[in-house]
Amino acid sequence: MKKFKVGxxxxxxxxxxxxxxxxxKFIMEKFPSIEVETKCIPDQYxxxxxxxxxxxxxxxxxELAKSFKDINMLLISCADDPAVLELKKLLDIxxxxxxxxxxxxxxxxxxxxxxxxxxxxxxxxxxAKEDSxxxxxxxxxxxxxxLFTEEGRESAVETALVMKEKxxxxxxxxxxxxxxVKMTPILEEKTGLAVIDPLLAMGTCAxxxxxxx
Amino acid sequence: MKKFKVGxxxxxxxxxxxxxxxxxKFIMEKFPSIEVETKCIPDQYxxxxxxxxxxxxxxxxxELAKSFKDINMLLISCADDPAVLELKKLLDIxxxxxxxxxxxxxxxxxxxxxxxxxxxxxxxxxxAKEDSxxxxxxxxxxxxxxLFTEEGRESAVETALVMKEKxxxxxxxxxxxxxxVKMTPILEEKTGLAVIDPLLAMGTCAxxxxxxx
Numbered sequence: 001m002k003k004f005k006v007g008x009x010x011x012x013x014x015x016x017x018x019x020x021x022x023x024x025k026f027i028m029e030k031f032p033s034i035e036v037e038t039k040c041i042p043d044q045y046x047x048x049x050x051x052x053x054x055x056x057x058x059x060x061x062x063e064l065a066k067s068f069k070d071i072n073m074l075l076i077s078c079a080d081d082p083a084v085l086e087l088k089k090l091l092d093i094x095x096x097x098x099x100x101x102x103x104x105x106x107x108x109x110x111x112x113x114x115x116x117x118x119x120x121x122x123x124x125x126x127x128a129k130e131d132s133x134x135x136x137x138x139x140x141x142x143x144x145x146x147l148f149t150e151e152g153r154e155s156a157v158e159t160a161l162v163m164k165e166k167x168x169x170x171x172x173x174x175x176x177x178x179x180x181v182k183m184t185p186i187l188e189e190k191t192g193l194a195v196i197d198p199l200l201a202m203g204t205c206a207x208x209x210x211x212x213x
Numbered sequence: 214m215k216k217f218k219v220g221x222x223x224x225x226x227x228x229x230x231x232x233x234x235x236x237x238k239f240i241m242e243k244f245p246s247i248e249v250e251t252k253c254i255p256d257q258y259x260x261x262x263x264x265x266x267x268x269x270x271x272x273x274x275x276e277l278a279k280s281f282k283d284i285n286m287l288l289i290s291c292a293d294d295p296a297v298l299e300l301k302k303l304l305d306i307x308x309x310x311x312x313x314x315x316x317x318x319x320x321x322x323x324x325x326x327x328x329x330x331x332x333x334x335x336x337x338x339x340x341a342k343e344d345s346x347x348x349x350x351x352x353x354x355x356x357x358x359x360l361f362t363e364e365g366r367e368s369a370v371e372t373a374l375v376m377k378e379k380x381x382x383x384x385x386x387x388x389x390x391x392x393x394v395k396m397t398p399i400l401e402e403k404t405g406l407a408v409i410d411p412l413l414a415m416g417t418c419a420x421x422x423x424x425x426x
Contacts, residue, residue: 030424088323094407096321104317105421108309110301194307194425204421208318211243211413212401 003035004210007068010040011057011078012047012144022180023077027203034206037071039064047144047177048080049118058083065091073209079174079198080123094209098176098198099125101205106172106196107132114168114193116160118144118175126174134163135174144177153183160191171195216248217423220281223253224270224291225260225357235393236290240416247419250284252277260357260390261293262331271296278304286422292387292411293336307422311389311411312338314418319385319409320345327381327406329373331357331388339387347376348387357390366396370403377404384408 008027014020024036041060048054061083065074074095076084081097088095103125106113115126115135119142122135140146140155147153156178160171171193178184179199188195221240227233237249254273261267274296278287287308289297294310301308316338319326328339328348332355335348353368354360360369369391373384384406391397392412401408 094322100321104321105418108313108317108418109307188425197425200421200424204417204424205318205321207420208413208417211417212407212410 004033004073004206004213005071006034006036006206007065007071007074008036008038009061009064009074009076009078010038011044011061011076011080011082013040013042013044019180023176023199026179026199027075027206030200031203031207031210034203034210036075037068039067048078048082049143054080054082058086062086062090065095072213073206075202075206077176077199077202079117079125079176080119081125096202096205096209097125098202099123099174101201102126102172102174102196102198103129105201105204106170109194109196110168110170112167112169114160114163114166114171115174116156116163116171116178116187117173118142118146118177123174126172133172134166134168136163144175144180147175147177147181147183153181153186156183157187157190160187160193164191164193169193173198217246217286217419217426218284219247219249219419220278220284220287221249221251222274222277222287222289222291223251224257224274224289224293224295226253226255226257232393236389236412239392239412240288240419243413243416244420244423247416247423249288250281252280261291261295262356267293267295271299275299275303278308285426286419288415288419290389290412290415292330292338292389293332294338309415309418309422310338311415312336312387314414315339315385315387315409315411316342318414318417319383322407322409323381323383325380325382327373327376327379327384328387329369329376329384329391329400330386331355331359331390336387339385346385347379347381349376357388357393360388360390360394360396366394366399369396370400373400373404373406377406382406386411 138155
Protein backbone atom coordinates (compact mmCIF):
# COMPACT_ATOMS: atom_id res chain seq x y z
CA MET A 1 0.00 0.00 0.00
CA LYS A 2 1.29 3.45 -0.88
CA LYS A 3 1.94 5.44 2.27
CA PHE A 4 0.23 8.73 2.97
CA LYS A 5 3.01 11.33 2.93
CA VAL A 6 3.03 14.10 5.47
CA GLY A 7 5.46 16.99 5.84
CA UNK A 8 6.11 18.05 9.41
CA UNK A 9 7.72 21.30 10.50
CA UNK A 10 9.51 21.57 13.85
CA UNK A 11 9.69 25.14 15.14
CA UNK A 12 12.73 24.45 17.28
CA UNK A 13 16.20 24.36 15.78
CA UNK A 14 18.18 21.31 16.87
CA UNK A 15 21.09 19.19 15.69
CA UNK A 16 20.11 16.43 18.13
CA UNK A 17 18.45 13.84 15.92
CA UNK A 18 16.58 12.24 18.83
CA UNK A 19 14.87 15.55 19.46
CA UNK A 20 14.49 16.49 15.79
CA UNK A 21 12.74 13.25 14.87
CA UNK A 22 10.83 12.75 18.14
CA UNK A 23 7.56 14.00 16.63
CA UNK A 24 7.76 12.08 13.35
CA LYS A 25 8.76 8.93 15.23
CA PHE A 26 5.78 9.33 17.56
CA ILE A 27 3.32 9.80 14.70
CA MET A 28 4.71 6.97 12.56
CA GLU A 29 4.61 4.57 15.52
CA LYS A 30 0.96 5.39 16.21
CA PHE A 31 -0.07 5.52 12.53
CA PRO A 32 2.10 3.08 10.57
CA SER A 33 0.38 3.92 7.27
CA ILE A 34 1.67 7.49 7.45
CA GLU A 35 5.16 8.49 6.32
CA VAL A 36 6.45 11.69 7.89
CA GLU A 37 9.24 13.89 6.53
CA THR A 38 10.59 16.35 9.11
CA LYS A 39 12.21 19.74 8.62
CA CYS A 40 13.14 22.23 11.35
CA ILE A 41 13.45 25.98 11.12
CA PRO A 42 16.99 27.42 11.27
CA ASP A 43 18.57 29.58 13.98
CA GLN A 44 15.91 29.34 16.66
CA TYR A 45 17.24 27.11 19.42
CA UNK A 46 14.65 28.20 22.01
CA UNK A 47 11.65 27.36 19.86
CA UNK A 48 8.63 29.62 20.21
CA UNK A 49 7.54 30.80 23.64
CA UNK A 50 6.50 34.41 23.00
CA UNK A 51 4.95 36.62 20.34
CA UNK A 52 8.36 37.94 19.28
CA UNK A 53 9.77 34.46 18.61
CA UNK A 54 6.58 33.48 16.78
CA UNK A 55 6.92 36.45 14.45
CA UNK A 56 10.56 35.58 13.88
CA UNK A 57 9.64 31.97 13.08
CA UNK A 58 6.70 32.53 10.72
CA UNK A 59 8.55 33.54 7.55
CA UNK A 60 10.97 30.65 8.11
CA UNK A 61 8.05 28.25 8.45
CA UNK A 62 6.46 29.51 5.23
CA GLU A 63 9.77 29.13 3.41
CA LEU A 64 10.22 25.58 4.70
CA ALA A 65 6.62 24.70 3.87
CA LYS A 66 7.20 25.58 0.23
CA SER A 67 10.30 23.38 0.07
CA PHE A 68 8.51 20.04 0.61
CA LYS A 69 8.00 17.89 -2.50
CA ASP A 70 5.14 15.41 -3.04
CA ILE A 71 3.43 15.59 0.31
CA ASN A 72 -0.30 14.98 0.83
CA MET A 73 -0.57 17.17 3.87
CA LEU A 74 1.47 19.53 6.05
CA LEU A 75 1.62 19.52 9.85
CA ILE A 76 2.97 22.44 11.86
CA SER A 77 4.18 20.74 15.00
CA CYS A 78 3.66 23.54 17.50
CA ALA A 79 0.68 24.27 19.74
CA ASP A 80 0.91 27.94 18.84
CA ASP A 81 0.00 27.12 15.21
CA PRO A 82 2.52 29.59 13.81
CA ALA A 83 1.88 30.52 10.16
CA VAL A 84 -0.93 27.95 9.99
CA LEU A 85 -3.67 30.34 8.86
CA GLU A 86 -1.40 31.82 6.18
CA LEU A 87 -0.34 28.37 4.93
CA LYS A 88 -3.94 27.13 4.71
CA LYS A 89 -4.52 29.91 2.18
CA LEU A 90 -1.18 29.51 0.44
CA LEU A 91 -0.98 25.75 -0.13
CA ASP A 92 -3.39 23.49 -2.00
CA ILE A 93 -3.03 20.62 0.48
CA UNK A 94 -4.53 20.49 3.99
CA UNK A 95 -2.39 22.24 6.61
CA UNK A 96 -3.08 21.52 10.28
CA UNK A 97 -1.42 22.87 13.39
CA UNK A 98 -0.95 20.97 16.64
CA UNK A 99 -2.82 23.58 18.66
CA UNK A 100 -5.99 23.67 16.61
CA UNK A 101 -6.07 19.86 16.43
CA UNK A 102 -5.71 19.60 20.21
CA UNK A 103 -8.46 22.02 21.05
CA UNK A 104 -10.80 20.54 18.43
CA UNK A 105 -10.58 17.15 20.12
CA UNK A 106 -10.41 18.42 23.72
CA UNK A 107 -13.70 20.19 23.17
CA UNK A 108 -15.35 16.78 22.64
CA UNK A 109 -14.16 15.54 26.03
CA UNK A 110 -15.15 18.31 28.39
CA UNK A 111 -16.70 21.74 28.74
CA UNK A 112 -14.02 23.07 31.09
CA UNK A 113 -10.68 22.56 29.40
CA UNK A 114 -7.55 22.87 31.51
CA UNK A 115 -4.89 24.30 29.20
CA UNK A 116 -1.40 23.35 30.37
CA UNK A 117 1.20 25.37 28.49
CA UNK A 118 4.54 27.06 28.62
CA UNK A 119 3.33 30.65 28.14
CA UNK A 120 1.29 33.01 30.31
CA UNK A 121 -1.07 33.72 27.45
CA UNK A 122 -2.35 30.48 25.88
CA UNK A 123 -1.86 29.89 22.13
CA UNK A 124 -4.48 31.38 19.81
CA UNK A 125 -6.48 28.22 19.08
CA UNK A 126 -6.99 27.71 22.84
CA UNK A 127 -7.79 31.38 23.47
CA ALA A 128 -10.55 31.15 20.86
CA LYS A 129 -12.35 28.91 23.38
CA GLU A 130 -11.82 31.40 26.20
CA ASP A 131 -15.24 30.82 27.76
CA SER A 132 -14.48 27.16 28.33
CA UNK A 133 -10.82 27.10 29.31
CA UNK A 134 -8.76 27.44 32.47
CA UNK A 135 -5.21 28.21 31.37
CA UNK A 136 -2.11 27.98 33.55
CA UNK A 137 1.63 27.90 33.05
CA UNK A 138 3.59 25.71 35.51
CA UNK A 139 5.71 28.17 37.55
CA UNK A 140 8.93 26.30 36.78
CA UNK A 141 8.31 26.08 33.02
CA UNK A 142 8.79 28.94 30.60
CA UNK A 143 10.23 27.21 27.54
CA UNK A 144 9.87 23.79 25.96
CA UNK A 145 13.40 23.03 27.20
CA UNK A 146 12.24 23.28 30.84
CA LEU A 147 10.13 20.15 30.22
CA PHE A 148 13.39 18.25 29.88
CA THR A 149 14.10 18.87 33.59
CA GLU A 150 12.66 16.92 36.53
CA GLU A 151 11.76 20.19 38.25
CA GLY A 152 9.84 21.39 35.19
CA ARG A 153 7.89 18.15 34.89
CA GLU A 154 6.97 18.13 38.61
CA SER A 155 5.77 21.70 38.28
CA ALA A 156 3.60 20.67 35.31
CA VAL A 157 1.93 17.87 37.32
CA GLU A 158 1.24 20.23 40.23
CA THR A 159 -0.30 22.79 37.91
CA ALA A 160 -2.47 20.15 36.23
CA LEU A 161 -3.80 19.15 39.66
CA VAL A 162 -4.59 22.79 40.47
CA MET A 163 -6.60 23.09 37.25
CA LYS A 164 -8.53 19.94 38.10
CA GLU A 165 -9.25 21.44 41.52
CA LYS A 166 -10.58 24.53 39.74
CA UNK A 167 -13.03 22.42 37.74
CA UNK A 168 -11.19 21.33 34.59
CA UNK A 169 -12.76 18.10 33.28
CA UNK A 170 -10.21 17.51 30.49
CA UNK A 171 -6.62 18.66 30.00
CA UNK A 172 -5.37 20.08 26.71
CA UNK A 173 -1.60 20.32 26.45
CA UNK A 174 -0.48 23.58 24.91
CA UNK A 175 3.06 22.61 23.97
CA UNK A 176 4.20 19.64 21.88
CA UNK A 177 7.17 19.37 24.24
CA UNK A 178 4.98 17.44 26.69
CA UNK A 179 4.78 14.65 24.13
CA UNK A 180 8.48 14.92 23.30
CA VAL A 181 9.28 14.15 26.94
CA LYS A 182 6.45 11.55 27.18
CA MET A 183 4.56 13.37 29.94
CA THR A 184 1.04 12.67 28.70
CA PRO A 185 0.50 9.31 30.45
CA ILE A 186 2.00 10.70 33.66
CA LEU A 187 -0.40 13.65 33.64
CA GLU A 188 -3.29 11.31 32.92
CA GLU A 189 -2.35 8.98 35.76
CA LYS A 190 -1.81 11.77 38.30
CA THR A 191 -5.00 13.71 37.49
CA GLY A 192 -7.39 10.97 36.35
CA LEU A 193 -8.50 13.30 33.56
CA ALA A 194 -8.35 12.67 29.82
CA VAL A 195 -5.22 14.44 28.55
CA ILE A 196 -5.28 15.59 24.95
CA ASP A 197 -1.81 15.37 23.51
CA PRO A 198 -1.00 17.76 20.65
CA LEU A 199 1.03 15.20 18.69
CA LEU A 200 -1.56 12.46 18.98
CA ALA A 201 -4.32 14.94 18.12
CA MET A 202 -2.44 16.20 15.07
CA GLY A 203 -1.49 12.67 14.00
CA THR A 204 -5.14 11.65 14.29
CA CYS A 205 -6.13 14.51 12.00
CA ALA A 206 -3.53 13.37 9.48
CA UNK A 207 -4.94 9.86 9.72
CA UNK A 208 -8.45 11.20 9.12
CA UNK A 209 -7.20 12.96 5.99
CA UNK A 210 -5.48 9.76 4.82
CA UNK A 211 -8.76 7.83 5.20
CA UNK A 212 -10.75 10.47 3.34
CA UNK A 213 -8.71 9.76 0.21
CA MET B 214 -4.76 -7.54 20.50
CA LYS B 215 -7.88 -6.81 22.51
CA LYS B 216 -10.30 -4.74 20.47
CA PHE B 217 -11.46 -1.33 21.58
CA LYS B 218 -15.20 -1.69 22.24
CA VAL B 219 -17.57 1.02 21.17
CA GLY B 220 -21.33 1.24 21.64
CA UNK B 221 -23.18 2.96 18.82
CA UNK B 222 -26.74 4.26 18.95
CA UNK B 223 -28.80 4.64 15.78
CA UNK B 224 -31.59 7.18 16.14
CA UNK B 225 -33.67 5.62 13.40
CA UNK B 226 -35.81 2.56 14.03
CA UNK B 227 -35.33 -0.11 11.40
CA UNK B 228 -35.73 -3.85 10.99
CA UNK B 229 -33.60 -3.78 7.83
CA UNK B 230 -30.24 -5.14 8.97
CA UNK B 231 -28.36 -3.56 6.07
CA UNK B 232 -29.52 -0.16 7.25
CA UNK B 233 -29.22 -0.92 10.95
CA UNK B 234 -25.61 -2.06 10.69
CA UNK B 235 -24.50 0.36 7.94
CA UNK B 236 -22.77 2.67 10.42
CA UNK B 237 -21.00 0.00 12.45
CA LYS B 238 -19.90 -1.74 9.25
CA PHE B 239 -18.49 1.53 7.90
CA ILE B 240 -16.55 2.25 11.10
CA MET B 241 -15.22 -1.30 11.53
CA GLU B 242 -14.03 -1.38 7.90
CA LYS B 243 -12.15 1.90 8.30
CA PHE B 244 -10.84 1.10 11.80
CA PRO B 245 -10.35 -2.67 12.09
CA SER B 246 -9.10 -2.42 15.69
CA ILE B 247 -12.48 -1.10 16.83
CA GLU B 248 -15.41 -3.38 17.61
CA VAL B 249 -18.80 -1.70 17.36
CA GLU B 250 -22.02 -2.87 18.99
CA THR B 251 -25.14 -1.23 17.52
CA LYS B 252 -28.50 -0.54 19.12
CA CYS B 253 -31.36 1.48 17.61
CA ILE B 254 -34.11 3.38 19.36
CA PRO B 255 -37.62 1.91 19.21
CA ASP B 256 -40.71 3.29 17.44
CA GLN B 257 -39.14 6.11 15.46
CA TYR B 258 -39.07 5.06 11.80
CA UNK B 259 -38.47 8.60 10.47
CA UNK B 260 -35.37 9.21 12.55
CA UNK B 261 -34.82 12.74 13.77
CA UNK B 262 -35.49 15.67 11.48
CA UNK B 263 -37.10 18.22 13.78
CA UNK B 264 -37.02 19.44 17.37
CA UNK B 265 -40.13 17.44 18.26
CA UNK B 266 -38.64 14.15 17.10
CA UNK B 267 -35.38 14.95 18.86
CA UNK B 268 -37.21 15.48 22.15
CA UNK B 269 -39.08 12.24 21.60
CA UNK B 270 -35.83 10.39 20.92
CA UNK B 271 -33.70 11.70 23.78
CA UNK B 272 -35.11 9.67 26.67
CA UNK B 273 -34.97 6.55 24.50
CA UNK B 274 -31.32 7.25 23.69
CA UNK B 275 -30.46 7.70 27.37
CA GLU B 276 -32.22 4.45 28.20
CA LEU B 277 -30.36 2.58 25.46
CA ALA B 278 -27.04 4.17 26.47
CA LYS B 279 -27.37 2.72 29.96
CA SER B 280 -28.06 -0.76 28.58
CA PHE B 281 -24.61 -1.30 27.00
CA LYS B 282 -22.20 -3.55 28.92
CA ASP B 283 -18.39 -3.30 28.87
CA ILE B 284 -17.92 -0.58 26.29
CA ASN B 285 -14.96 1.82 26.26
CA MET B 286 -16.83 4.62 24.55
CA LEU B 287 -20.29 5.55 23.27
CA LEU B 288 -21.07 7.08 19.89
CA ILE B 289 -24.39 8.75 19.11
CA SER B 290 -24.67 8.28 15.38
CA CYS B 291 -26.68 11.36 14.47
CA ALA B 292 -25.48 14.80 13.36
CA ASP B 293 -27.98 16.42 15.69
CA ASP B 294 -26.10 14.97 18.71
CA PRO B 295 -29.32 14.11 20.55
CA ALA B 296 -28.81 13.53 24.29
CA VAL B 297 -25.04 13.86 23.85
CA LEU B 298 -24.53 16.65 26.39
CA GLU B 299 -26.64 14.82 28.96
CA LEU B 300 -24.82 11.53 28.39
CA LYS B 301 -21.38 13.14 28.71
CA LYS B 302 -22.39 14.10 32.25
CA LEU B 303 -24.18 10.83 33.01
CA LEU B 304 -21.65 8.23 31.85
CA ASP B 305 -18.07 7.74 32.99
CA ILE B 306 -16.82 6.87 29.49
CA UNK B 307 -16.32 9.32 26.60
CA UNK B 308 -19.50 10.03 24.65
CA UNK B 309 -19.20 11.64 21.23
CA UNK B 310 -21.86 12.65 18.75
CA UNK B 311 -21.49 12.60 14.98
CA UNK B 312 -22.33 16.29 14.65
CA UNK B 313 -19.78 17.62 17.09
CA UNK B 314 -17.09 15.35 15.64
CA UNK B 315 -17.86 16.58 12.12
CA UNK B 316 -17.74 20.25 12.92
CA UNK B 317 -14.57 19.85 15.02
CA UNK B 318 -12.72 18.41 12.03
CA UNK B 319 -14.39 20.61 9.37
CA UNK B 320 -13.16 23.65 11.22
CA UNK B 321 -9.57 22.54 10.55
CA UNK B 322 -10.18 22.45 6.78
CA UNK B 323 -11.80 25.78 6.07
CA UNK B 324 -13.10 29.01 7.54
CA UNK B 325 -16.35 28.98 5.55
CA UNK B 326 -18.05 25.67 6.21
CA UNK B 327 -20.87 24.62 3.90
CA UNK B 328 -23.31 22.67 6.06
CA UNK B 329 -25.34 20.24 3.98
CA UNK B 330 -28.20 18.85 6.01
CA UNK B 331 -31.75 17.62 6.00
CA UNK B 332 -33.25 20.35 8.19
CA UNK B 333 -33.83 24.08 7.67
CA UNK B 334 -32.11 24.87 10.96
CA UNK B 335 -28.70 23.16 11.17
CA UNK B 336 -27.95 20.87 14.13
CA UNK B 337 -26.69 22.51 17.29
CA UNK B 338 -22.99 21.71 16.96
CA UNK B 339 -22.96 23.38 13.53
CA UNK B 340 -25.02 26.36 14.71
CA ALA B 341 -22.43 26.96 17.43
CA LYS B 342 -20.08 27.97 14.59
CA GLU B 343 -22.67 30.29 13.07
CA ASP B 344 -20.14 32.95 12.07
CA SER B 345 -18.30 30.52 9.84
CA UNK B 346 -21.03 28.39 8.26
CA UNK B 347 -23.31 28.57 5.25
CA UNK B 348 -26.15 26.12 5.88
CA UNK B 349 -28.59 24.82 3.28
CA UNK B 350 -31.08 22.01 2.99
CA UNK B 351 -31.42 20.44 -0.46
CA UNK B 352 -34.98 21.33 -1.62
CA UNK B 353 -35.84 17.69 -2.32
CA UNK B 354 -34.56 16.37 1.02
CA UNK B 355 -36.40 16.70 4.30
CA UNK B 356 -35.69 13.37 5.99
CA UNK B 357 -32.81 10.92 5.98
CA UNK B 358 -35.01 8.59 3.91
CA UNK B 359 -35.02 11.09 1.00
CA LEU B 360 -31.31 10.43 0.59
CA PHE B 361 -32.24 6.92 -0.50
CA THR B 362 -33.85 8.38 -3.67
CA GLU B 363 -32.04 9.49 -6.83
CA GLU B 364 -33.95 12.77 -6.77
CA GLY B 365 -32.84 13.47 -3.21
CA ARG B 366 -29.19 12.75 -3.98
CA GLU B 367 -29.21 14.98 -7.09
CA SER B 368 -30.75 17.76 -5.05
CA ALA B 369 -27.96 17.36 -2.49
CA VAL B 370 -25.24 17.70 -5.14
CA GLU B 371 -26.90 20.83 -6.57
CA THR B 372 -27.12 22.40 -3.13
CA ALA B 373 -23.48 21.59 -2.39
CA LEU B 374 -22.49 23.39 -5.59
CA VAL B 375 -24.56 26.43 -4.60
CA MET B 376 -22.76 26.58 -1.25
CA LYS B 377 -19.39 26.41 -2.99
CA GLU B 378 -20.54 29.27 -5.24
CA LYS B 379 -21.37 31.23 -2.09
CA UNK B 380 -17.83 30.78 -0.78
CA UNK B 381 -17.82 27.53 1.17
CA UNK B 382 -14.26 26.13 1.24
CA UNK B 383 -15.14 22.85 2.97
CA UNK B 384 -18.38 20.85 3.24
CA UNK B 385 -19.62 19.42 6.53
CA UNK B 386 -22.40 16.89 6.16
CA UNK B 387 -25.13 17.39 8.72
CA UNK B 388 -26.80 13.99 8.47
CA UNK B 389 -25.22 10.57 8.83
CA UNK B 390 -27.57 9.40 6.08
CA UNK B 391 -25.14 10.80 3.49
CA UNK B 392 -22.62 8.19 4.59
CA UNK B 393 -25.27 5.47 4.77
CA VAL B 394 -26.00 6.03 1.06
CA LYS B 395 -22.27 6.51 0.25
CA MET B 396 -22.68 10.08 -1.06
CA THR B 397 -19.46 11.52 0.39
CA PRO B 398 -17.13 10.64 -2.51
CA ILE B 399 -19.74 11.84 -5.01
CA LEU B 400 -20.04 15.21 -3.29
CA GLU B 401 -16.25 15.49 -3.13
CA GLU B 402 -15.86 14.70 -6.81
CA LYS B 403 -18.62 17.07 -7.94
CA THR B 404 -17.53 20.03 -5.81
CA GLY B 405 -13.76 19.56 -5.54
CA LEU B 406 -14.06 20.49 -1.87
CA ALA B 407 -13.04 18.41 1.13
CA VAL B 408 -16.22 16.78 2.43
CA ILE B 409 -16.30 15.96 6.12
CA ASP B 410 -18.34 12.84 6.66
CA PRO B 411 -20.02 12.46 10.06
CA LEU B 412 -19.35 8.73 10.32
CA LEU B 413 -15.69 9.00 9.36
CA ALA B 414 -15.28 11.98 11.69
CA MET B 415 -16.91 10.13 14.58
CA GLY B 416 -14.97 6.93 13.83
CA THR B 417 -11.75 8.94 13.82
CA CYS B 418 -12.58 10.33 17.26
CA ALA B 419 -13.18 6.79 18.50
CA UNK B 420 -9.82 5.78 17.04
CA UNK B 421 -8.15 8.72 18.80
CA UNK B 422 -9.66 7.54 22.09
CA UNK B 423 -8.48 3.97 21.43
CA UNK B 424 -4.92 5.24 20.87
CA UNK B 425 -4.98 7.36 24.01
CA UNK B 426 -5.35 4.21 26.12
